[in-house]
Amino acid sequence: MSDVKKVVLAYSGGLDTSVIVKWLKETYDCEVVTFTADLGQGEEVEPARAKAQALGVKEIYIEDLRETFVRDYVFPMFRANTIYEGEYLLGTSIARPLIARRLIEIANETGADAISHGATGKGNDQVRFELGAYALKPGVKVIAPWREWDLNSREKLMNYCEEHDIPVDFAKNKKKSPYSMDANLLHISYEGGVLEDPWTEAEEDMWRWSVSPEAAPDQATYIDLTFERGDIVAIDGQTMKPHDVLSYLNKVGGDNGIGRLDIVENRYVGMKSRGCYETPGGTIMLRARRAIESITLDRESAHLKDELMPKYAELIYNGYWWSPERKMLQAAIDQTQGSVNGVVRLKLYKGNVIVVGRESEDSLFDASIATFEDDAGAYDQKDAEGFIKLNALRLRIAAKKGRLDD
Known part of the structure:
Protein backbone atom coordinates (compact mmCIF):
# COMPACT_ATOMS: atom_id res chain seq x y z
CA MET A 1 0.00 0.00 0.00
CA TYR A 73 -26.93 18.91 -12.84
CA VAL A 74 -30.49 19.22 -11.50
CA PHE A 75 -31.85 21.48 -14.25
CA PRO A 76 -30.35 19.46 -17.14
CA MET A 77 -31.78 16.28 -15.61
CA PHE A 78 -35.23 17.84 -15.25
CA ARG A 79 -35.23 18.92 -18.91
CA ALA A 80 -35.79 15.22 -19.61
CA ASN A 81 -38.65 15.09 -17.06
CA THR A 82 -36.57 12.39 -15.44
CA ILE A 83 -38.12 9.92 -13.04
CA TYR A 84 -36.82 6.45 -12.12
CA GLU A 85 -39.20 3.49 -12.01
CA GLY A 86 -42.18 5.80 -12.34
CA GLU A 87 -41.68 7.55 -9.00
CA TYR A 88 -38.17 8.45 -7.83
CA LEU A 89 -36.87 11.93 -8.71
CA LEU A 90 -33.20 10.88 -8.34
CA GLY A 91 -32.23 13.34 -5.62
CA SER A 177 -31.43 9.00 14.14
CA PRO A 178 -32.78 5.52 13.42
CA TYR A 179 -32.60 6.35 9.71
CA SER A 180 -29.77 6.64 7.24
CA MET A 181 -30.37 10.04 5.67
CA ASP A 182 -28.96 11.96 2.74
CA ALA A 183 -29.95 15.51 1.85
CA ASN A 184 -29.23 18.15 -0.76
CA LEU A 185 -31.24 20.93 -2.38
CA LEU A 186 -33.28 18.47 -4.41
CA HIS A 187 -34.35 16.06 -1.68
CA ILE A 188 -33.85 14.32 1.63
CA SER A 189 -33.90 10.52 1.78
CA TYR A 190 -34.56 8.08 4.61
CA GLU A 191 -33.58 4.42 4.80
CA GLY A 192 -33.17 1.84 7.56
CA GLY A 193 -34.93 1.56 10.90
CA VAL A 194 -38.60 0.58 10.66
CA LEU A 195 -38.45 1.28 6.92
CA GLU A 196 -36.69 -2.04 6.41
CA ASP A 197 -40.14 -3.64 6.72
CA PRO A 198 -42.03 -2.62 3.55
CA TRP A 199 -45.36 -3.10 5.38
CA THR A 200 -44.59 -0.66 8.21
CA GLU A 201 -45.78 2.90 7.70
CA ALA A 202 -43.18 5.61 8.12
CA GLU A 203 -43.43 7.50 11.40
CA GLU A 204 -44.81 11.01 11.09
CA ASP A 205 -41.96 12.54 13.07
CA MET A 206 -39.45 11.17 10.54
CA TRP A 207 -40.35 13.78 7.90
CA ARG A 208 -38.29 16.97 8.12
CA TRP A 209 -39.11 19.11 5.09
CA SER A 210 -42.87 18.86 4.81
CA VAL A 211 -46.04 18.88 6.82
CA SER A 212 -48.45 16.03 6.27
CA PRO A 213 -51.12 16.72 3.66
CA GLU A 214 -53.71 16.50 6.44
CA ALA A 215 -51.97 19.30 8.35
CA ALA A 216 -51.38 21.52 5.31
CA PRO A 217 -53.28 24.83 5.08
CA ASP A 218 -56.94 24.81 4.08
CA GLN A 219 -56.21 27.76 1.78
CA ALA A 220 -54.56 26.92 -1.57
CA THR A 221 -51.33 28.61 -2.64
CA TYR A 222 -50.98 29.86 -6.23
CA ILE A 223 -47.59 30.36 -7.88
CA ASP A 224 -46.48 31.35 -11.39
CA LEU A 225 -43.32 29.74 -12.75
CA THR A 226 -41.54 31.35 -15.71
CA PHE A 227 -39.55 29.10 -18.04
CA GLU A 228 -36.76 29.95 -20.49
CA ARG A 229 -35.37 27.16 -22.64
CA GLY A 230 -36.82 24.58 -20.30
CA ASP A 231 -35.47 25.98 -17.01
CA ILE A 232 -37.33 27.98 -14.36
CA VAL A 233 -35.91 31.49 -14.23
CA ALA A 234 -38.54 33.36 -12.19
CA ILE A 235 -41.27 32.76 -9.63
CA ASP A 236 -44.24 35.13 -9.48
CA GLY A 237 -42.35 37.42 -11.83
CA GLN A 238 -39.25 37.64 -9.65
CA THR A 239 -36.03 36.52 -11.36
CA MET A 240 -34.09 33.96 -9.35
CA LYS A 241 -30.89 31.97 -9.60
CA PRO A 242 -31.35 28.20 -10.06
CA HIS A 243 -30.54 27.25 -6.46
CA ASP A 244 -32.82 29.98 -5.12
CA VAL A 245 -35.64 28.66 -7.33
CA LEU A 246 -35.30 25.20 -5.82
CA SER A 247 -34.97 26.54 -2.26
CA TYR A 248 -38.15 28.56 -2.66
CA LEU A 249 -40.09 25.67 -4.16
CA ASN A 250 -38.92 23.36 -1.37
CA LYS A 251 -40.28 25.79 1.21
CA VAL A 252 -43.65 26.50 -0.42
CA GLY A 253 -44.05 22.84 -1.40
CA GLY A 254 -43.20 21.54 2.07
CA ASP A 255 -45.59 24.02 3.66
CA ASN A 256 -48.37 22.54 1.51
CA GLY A 257 -47.59 18.89 2.20
CA ILE A 258 -46.08 18.23 -1.23
CA GLY A 259 -43.30 15.84 -2.20
CA ARG A 260 -43.48 12.86 0.16
CA LEU A 261 -42.70 9.51 -1.39
CA ASP A 262 -42.47 5.95 -0.05
CA ILE A 263 -41.11 3.43 -2.56
CA VAL A 264 -39.31 0.12 -2.99
CA GLU A 265 -36.70 0.59 -5.69
CA ASN A 266 -34.39 -1.75 -7.57
CA ARG A 267 -30.81 -0.89 -6.75
CA TYR A 268 -28.14 -1.27 -9.42
CA VAL A 269 -26.24 -3.72 -7.21
CA GLY A 270 -29.18 -6.12 -7.41
CA MET A 271 -31.24 -5.82 -4.23
CA LYS A 272 -34.57 -4.17 -3.60
CA SER A 273 -34.51 -1.31 -1.11
CA ARG A 274 -37.33 0.56 0.59
CA GLY A 275 -36.78 4.28 0.98
CA CYS A 276 -38.76 7.40 1.78
CA TYR A 277 -38.07 10.73 0.14
CA GLU A 278 -39.11 14.35 0.43
CA THR A 279 -38.76 16.23 -2.85
CA PRO A 280 -41.20 19.16 -2.64
CA GLY A 281 -39.45 21.48 -5.08
CA GLY A 282 -38.70 18.73 -7.57
CA THR A 283 -42.30 17.50 -7.51
CA ILE A 284 -43.51 21.01 -8.35
CA MET A 285 -40.88 21.46 -11.08
CA LEU A 286 -41.75 18.20 -12.81
CA ARG A 287 -45.47 18.99 -12.95
CA ALA A 288 -44.81 22.51 -14.21
CA ARG A 289 -42.33 21.36 -16.83
CA ARG A 290 -44.76 18.89 -18.33
CA ALA A 291 -47.39 21.62 -18.43
CA ILE A 292 -45.22 24.10 -20.33
CA GLU A 293 -44.01 21.40 -22.73
CA SER A 294 -47.62 20.39 -23.40
CA ILE A 295 -48.18 23.64 -25.29
CA THR A 296 -44.68 24.31 -26.67
CA LEU A 297 -43.38 20.94 -27.87
CA ASP A 298 -44.37 19.23 -31.09
CA ARG A 299 -46.23 15.96 -30.47
CA GLU A 300 -43.57 13.63 -31.86
CA SER A 301 -40.74 15.44 -30.07
CA ALA A 302 -42.64 15.19 -26.79
CA HIS A 303 -43.43 11.52 -27.31
CA LEU A 304 -39.86 10.68 -28.27
CA LYS A 305 -38.61 12.46 -25.14
CA ASP A 306 -40.95 10.30 -23.09
CA GLU A 307 -39.57 7.17 -24.75
CA LEU A 308 -35.97 8.19 -24.10
CA MET A 309 -36.57 9.29 -20.52
CA PRO A 310 -36.54 5.84 -18.80
CA LYS A 311 -33.14 5.08 -20.31
CA TYR A 312 -31.84 8.51 -19.32
CA ALA A 313 -33.17 7.99 -15.76
CA GLU A 314 -31.53 4.58 -15.55
CA LEU A 315 -28.18 6.02 -16.62
CA ILE A 316 -28.28 8.64 -13.88
CA TYR A 317 -29.51 6.21 -11.22
CA ASN A 318 -26.77 3.73 -12.10
CA GLY A 319 -23.99 6.33 -12.11
CA TYR A 320 -23.35 6.94 -15.80
CA TRP A 321 -23.64 10.73 -15.82
CA TRP A 322 -20.26 11.07 -17.52
CA SER A 323 -20.91 8.34 -20.09
CA PRO A 324 -21.06 9.10 -23.83
CA GLU A 325 -24.61 7.76 -24.04
CA ARG A 326 -25.88 10.13 -21.33
CA LYS A 327 -24.21 13.05 -23.08
CA MET A 328 -25.74 11.97 -26.37
CA LEU A 329 -29.21 11.84 -24.84
CA GLN A 330 -28.64 15.18 -23.12
CA ALA A 331 -27.78 16.83 -26.43
CA ALA A 332 -30.98 15.46 -27.99
CA ILE A 333 -33.08 16.57 -25.02
CA ASP A 334 -31.54 20.05 -24.89
CA GLN A 335 -32.20 20.45 -28.61
CA THR A 336 -35.93 20.32 -27.87
CA GLN A 337 -35.87 23.02 -25.22
CA GLY A 338 -35.39 26.14 -27.32
CA SER A 339 -39.16 26.69 -27.53
CA VAL A 340 -39.95 25.67 -23.95
CA ASN A 341 -40.64 29.21 -22.79
CA GLY A 342 -43.57 30.72 -20.97
CA VAL A 343 -45.45 30.74 -17.67
CA VAL A 344 -47.22 27.97 -15.77
CA ARG A 345 -49.66 28.75 -12.97
CA LEU A 346 -49.97 26.12 -10.24
CA LYS A 347 -52.33 25.59 -7.36
CA LEU A 348 -50.72 23.92 -4.34
CA TYR A 349 -53.17 22.29 -1.99
CA LYS A 350 -52.78 19.58 0.64
CA GLY A 351 -50.13 17.51 -1.12
CA ASN A 352 -51.39 18.21 -4.63
CA VAL A 353 -49.75 20.18 -7.44
CA ILE A 354 -52.54 21.26 -9.77
CA VAL A 355 -51.89 22.97 -13.11
CA VAL A 356 -54.46 25.73 -13.59
CA GLY A 357 -52.90 27.75 -16.41
CA ARG A 358 -50.15 27.88 -18.99
CA GLU A 359 -49.19 30.44 -21.62
CA SER A 360 -46.32 30.95 -24.05
CA GLU A 361 -45.44 33.05 -27.06
CA ASP A 362 -44.10 29.78 -28.48
CA SER A 363 -47.34 27.92 -27.88
CA LEU A 364 -48.47 25.45 -30.53
CA PHE A 365 -51.99 25.47 -29.14
CA ASP A 366 -54.32 27.07 -31.72
CA ALA A 367 -57.71 27.89 -30.26
CA SER A 368 -59.20 28.51 -33.72
CA ILE A 369 -58.52 24.87 -34.62
CA ALA A 370 -59.13 23.20 -31.25
CA THR A 371 -62.46 24.97 -30.54
CA PHE A 372 -65.74 23.06 -30.30
CA GLU A 373 -67.48 26.15 -31.57
CA ASP A 374 -67.55 27.36 -35.18
CA ASP A 375 -63.95 27.16 -36.41
CA ALA A 376 -64.64 29.36 -39.46
CA GLY A 377 -63.07 26.81 -41.78
CA ALA A 378 -59.76 26.50 -39.89
CA TYR A 379 -60.20 22.73 -39.82
CA ASP A 380 -62.06 20.68 -42.41
CA GLN A 381 -63.66 17.81 -40.51
CA LYS A 382 -64.22 15.89 -43.76
CA ASP A 383 -60.45 15.36 -43.98
CA ALA A 384 -60.67 13.00 -41.01
CA GLU A 385 -62.46 10.32 -43.05
CA GLY A 386 -59.53 9.70 -45.39
CA PHE A 387 -57.08 9.90 -42.50
CA ILE A 388 -58.95 7.20 -40.60
CA LYS A 389 -59.33 4.91 -43.62
CA LEU A 390 -55.65 5.11 -44.49
CA ASN A 391 -54.65 4.29 -40.93
CA ALA A 392 -57.15 1.45 -40.86
CA LEU A 393 -55.91 -0.07 -44.12
CA ARG A 394 -53.49 -2.56 -42.56
CA LEU A 395 -56.08 -3.56 -39.96
CA ARG A 396 -58.71 -4.18 -42.62
CA ILE A 397 -56.34 -6.30 -44.70
CA ALA A 398 -55.28 -8.33 -41.66
CA ALA A 399 -58.91 -8.78 -40.62
CA LYS A 400 -59.85 -10.19 -44.04
CA LYS A 401 -57.11 -12.80 -43.57
CA GLY A 402 -58.37 -13.66 -40.09
CA ARG A 403 -55.18 -12.33 -38.50
CA LEU A 404 -57.02 -10.28 -35.87
CA ASP A 405 -59.14 -13.14 -34.53
CA ASP A 406 -58.86 -13.80 -30.80
Missing part, protein backbone atom coordinates in the same frame (compact mmCIF):
# COMPACT_ATOMS: atom_id res chain seq x y z
CA SER A 2 3.07 2.27 -0.01
CA ASP A 3 2.18 3.50 -3.51
CA VAL A 4 -0.60 5.67 -2.00
CA LYS A 5 0.95 8.89 -0.72
CA LYS A 6 -2.05 11.22 -0.63
CA VAL A 7 -5.82 10.59 -0.65
CA VAL A 8 -8.72 13.00 -1.21
CA LEU A 9 -11.65 11.97 0.97
CA ALA A 10 -15.28 13.00 0.51
CA TYR A 11 -15.73 14.17 4.11
CA SER A 12 -18.94 15.05 5.95
CA GLY A 13 -17.48 15.47 9.41
CA GLY A 14 -19.69 12.73 10.77
CA LEU A 15 -18.77 9.53 12.55
CA ASP A 16 -18.03 7.37 9.50
CA THR A 17 -15.82 9.78 7.59
CA SER A 18 -14.00 10.92 10.74
CA VAL A 19 -13.06 7.30 11.37
CA ILE A 20 -12.04 6.96 7.73
CA VAL A 21 -9.53 9.84 8.05
CA LYS A 22 -7.68 8.02 10.84
CA TRP A 23 -8.10 4.61 9.21
CA LEU A 24 -6.60 5.84 5.92
CA LYS A 25 -3.58 7.27 7.73
CA GLU A 26 -3.05 4.07 9.68
CA THR A 27 -3.74 1.61 6.88
CA TYR A 28 -2.06 3.39 3.99
CA ASP A 29 0.44 5.58 5.87
CA CYS A 30 -0.67 8.46 3.68
CA GLU A 31 -1.66 12.11 3.85
CA VAL A 32 -5.40 12.84 3.74
CA VAL A 33 -7.07 15.79 2.05
CA THR A 34 -10.72 16.37 2.97
CA PHE A 35 -13.43 17.71 0.68
CA THR A 36 -16.79 18.83 2.04
CA ALA A 37 -19.48 20.07 -0.35
CA ASP A 38 -22.42 22.29 0.53
CA LEU A 39 -25.16 21.04 -1.79
CA GLY A 40 -27.95 22.58 0.25
CA GLN A 41 -28.27 19.76 2.76
CA GLY A 42 -29.60 22.21 5.34
CA GLU A 43 -26.74 21.79 7.80
CA GLU A 44 -23.70 23.95 8.34
CA VAL A 45 -20.65 22.48 6.62
CA GLU A 46 -18.06 24.84 8.10
CA PRO A 47 -17.80 22.83 11.39
CA ALA A 48 -16.25 20.08 9.29
CA ARG A 49 -13.13 22.26 9.08
CA ALA A 50 -12.50 22.16 12.83
CA LYS A 51 -13.17 18.43 12.94
CA ALA A 52 -10.73 17.79 10.11
CA GLN A 53 -8.10 19.99 11.75
CA ALA A 54 -8.52 18.07 15.01
CA LEU A 55 -7.75 14.91 13.04
CA GLY A 56 -4.52 16.44 11.77
CA VAL A 57 -5.69 17.21 8.23
CA LYS A 58 -3.63 19.98 6.62
CA GLU A 59 -5.45 20.46 3.31
CA ILE A 60 -9.17 21.06 3.81
CA TYR A 61 -11.61 21.93 1.04
CA ILE A 62 -15.08 23.23 1.97
CA GLU A 63 -17.08 24.54 -0.97
CA ASP A 64 -20.52 26.01 -1.61
CA LEU A 65 -21.64 24.17 -4.76
CA ARG A 66 -25.37 24.85 -4.53
CA GLU A 67 -25.62 26.98 -7.66
CA THR A 68 -23.43 24.63 -9.71
CA PHE A 69 -25.42 21.65 -8.47
CA VAL A 70 -28.80 22.98 -9.54
CA ARG A 71 -27.71 24.81 -12.71
CA ASP A 72 -25.43 22.13 -14.18
CA THR A 92 -29.26 11.34 -4.33
CA SER A 93 -28.18 10.05 -7.71
CA ILE A 94 -27.73 13.46 -9.34
CA ALA A 95 -25.47 14.78 -6.57
CA ARG A 96 -22.84 12.07 -6.96
CA PRO A 97 -21.34 13.07 -10.35
CA LEU A 98 -20.62 16.58 -9.04
CA ILE A 99 -18.90 15.22 -5.93
CA ALA A 100 -16.92 12.77 -8.05
CA ARG A 101 -15.81 15.56 -10.36
CA ARG A 102 -14.56 17.73 -7.49
CA LEU A 103 -12.78 14.79 -5.87
CA ILE A 104 -10.82 14.27 -9.09
CA GLU A 105 -10.17 17.99 -9.60
CA ILE A 106 -8.86 18.32 -6.05
CA ALA A 107 -6.74 15.21 -6.50
CA ASN A 108 -5.18 16.84 -9.54
CA GLU A 109 -4.67 20.15 -7.73
CA THR A 110 -3.03 18.57 -4.68
CA GLY A 111 -1.06 15.84 -6.42
CA ALA A 112 -3.05 13.07 -4.72
CA ASP A 113 -2.91 9.61 -6.25
CA ALA A 114 -6.15 8.27 -4.73
CA ILE A 115 -9.65 9.26 -3.69
CA SER A 116 -11.86 7.78 -0.99
CA HIS A 117 -15.52 7.83 0.03
CA GLY A 118 -17.73 6.54 2.83
CA ALA A 119 -20.30 4.68 0.73
CA THR A 120 -21.04 1.13 1.79
CA GLY A 121 -20.55 -1.99 -0.29
CA LYS A 122 -24.30 -2.61 -0.42
CA GLY A 123 -25.44 0.64 -1.99
CA ASN A 124 -25.57 2.50 -5.27
CA ASP A 125 -23.36 5.41 -4.23
CA GLN A 126 -20.12 3.42 -4.38
CA VAL A 127 -20.92 2.72 -8.03
CA ARG A 128 -21.82 6.34 -8.81
CA PHE A 129 -18.73 7.82 -7.15
CA GLU A 130 -16.36 5.36 -8.74
CA LEU A 131 -17.81 5.28 -12.24
CA GLY A 132 -17.56 9.06 -12.25
CA ALA A 133 -14.00 9.02 -10.94
CA TYR A 134 -12.79 6.48 -13.49
CA ALA A 135 -14.49 8.35 -16.33
CA LEU A 136 -12.71 11.56 -15.34
CA LYS A 137 -9.33 10.06 -14.37
CA PRO A 138 -8.94 6.47 -15.61
CA GLY A 139 -5.82 5.70 -13.60
CA VAL A 140 -6.98 6.98 -10.23
CA LYS A 141 -6.97 4.61 -7.27
CA VAL A 142 -10.22 4.44 -5.34
CA ILE A 143 -10.25 3.42 -1.68
CA ALA A 144 -13.62 2.28 -0.31
CA PRO A 145 -13.06 1.51 3.40
CA TRP A 146 -16.43 -0.21 3.86
CA ARG A 147 -15.24 -2.86 1.42
CA GLU A 148 -11.96 -3.35 3.27
CA TRP A 149 -12.36 -2.91 7.01
CA ASP A 150 -14.28 -4.90 9.62
CA LEU A 151 -15.80 -1.84 11.33
CA ASN A 152 -19.25 -2.82 10.16
CA SER A 153 -21.36 -1.53 13.06
CA ARG A 154 -21.84 1.74 14.92
CA GLU A 155 -20.52 0.12 18.10
CA LYS A 156 -17.27 -0.87 16.38
CA LEU A 157 -16.90 2.61 14.91
CA MET A 158 -17.39 4.19 18.36
CA ASN A 159 -14.86 1.82 19.89
CA TYR A 160 -12.40 2.78 17.17
CA CYS A 161 -12.94 6.44 18.05
CA GLU A 162 -12.18 5.74 21.71
CA GLU A 163 -9.07 3.71 20.92
CA HIS A 164 -7.68 6.38 18.59
CA ASP A 165 -8.83 9.54 20.40
CA ILE A 166 -11.01 10.65 17.51
CA PRO A 167 -13.02 13.72 18.60
CA VAL A 168 -16.42 12.84 17.16
CA ASP A 169 -18.76 14.98 19.26
CA PHE A 170 -21.80 12.75 18.90
CA ALA A 171 -20.10 9.36 19.13
CA LYS A 172 -21.31 8.80 22.69
CA ASN A 173 -23.81 11.40 23.74
CA LYS A 174 -25.94 12.44 20.78
CA LYS A 175 -28.94 10.30 20.01
CA LYS A 176 -28.56 8.82 16.57
